[in-house]
Amino acid sequence: MDSCSTKVMFMLNDRKLNVEIDPRITLLEFIRNHENLTGTHAGCEHGVCGACTVLVDGKAVRSCLLFAVQLNGQNVETVESLAENNTLSDLQRNFWEYHGLQCGFCTAGILMSLTEFFRGRSECTETEIRELLSGHLCRCTGYTNIIRATIAHARDQGIFCDDS
Ligand code: FES
Ligand code: FES
Incomplete structure (x- = not known):
């Protein structure tokens, strides 16, 4: 484990993740770059445009403003969770x-x-x-x-x- 990394456990689209994350990584970066869930978009990256919005414990949040390590124990839903079996919601x-x-x-x-x-x-x-x-x-x-x-x-x- 990298000496700077932090262990975090959280749910992402009904998957339980147990990961070691660099504390500087935003939730947006984690979703896109580590989990390859690129439906969530990076726009302004400072909380203005809303393009990066995901749900955390059911609440809409701007994922560019959160560090991924803040998600410990929480439930994250991205746009990829909306369709089921290739059927749009x-x-x-x-x-x-x-x-x-x-x-x-x-x-x-x-x-x-x-x-x-x-x-x-x-x-x-x-x-x-x-x-x-x-x-x-x-x-x-x-x-x-x-x-x-x-x-x-x-x-x-x-x-x-x-x-x-
Ligand atoms: S990327 Fe614009 S609010 Fe997050
Ligand atoms: S920014 Fe192109 S559809 Fe909204």
């Missing part, structure tokens, strides 16, 4: 059907924030959806189709309250 399918992406750079982060947003929610409005999406920078879509896709998903779930 309902949220992903709505993004696909409503063209909620162009280059896709921002998409993984948005999907993970929305995953947290929709879990256990009994109702949501367009205003709430817009507020959530305002935390993610998208340089190509103009957001219209992202909002349409998200509303379509909320309607599918039977929880959309129209406040427009």
Whole structure:
């Protein structure tokens, strides 16, 4: 073991990891470079754009702002956890059907924030959806189709309250 490395145990997409990690490695770097889960994107790398968003213990976090060693004992979910047996999740399918992406750079982060947003929610409005999406920078879509896709998903779930 490298004298600088630290032993860490955490769950990553339902896999138990027991690893030795350089304390300077961010969660984003660990996910992409050590685990090869490249669906999570590196954008600004200082907490602004939201491209690197993953879930830690069910909460959406910016993985560029966390060190991987901080994850000890926690549960991490990345965009790769959403599809099952090569079948898109309902949220992903709505993004696909409503063209909620162009280059896709921002998409993984948005999907993970929305995953947290929709879990256990009994109702949501367009205003709430817009507020959530305002935390993610998208340089190509103009957001219209992202909002349409998200509303379509909320309607599918039977929880959309129209406040427009
Ligand atoms: S890459 Fe983490 S917020 Fe932009
Ligand atoms: S789809 Fe290109 S940055 Fe959002």
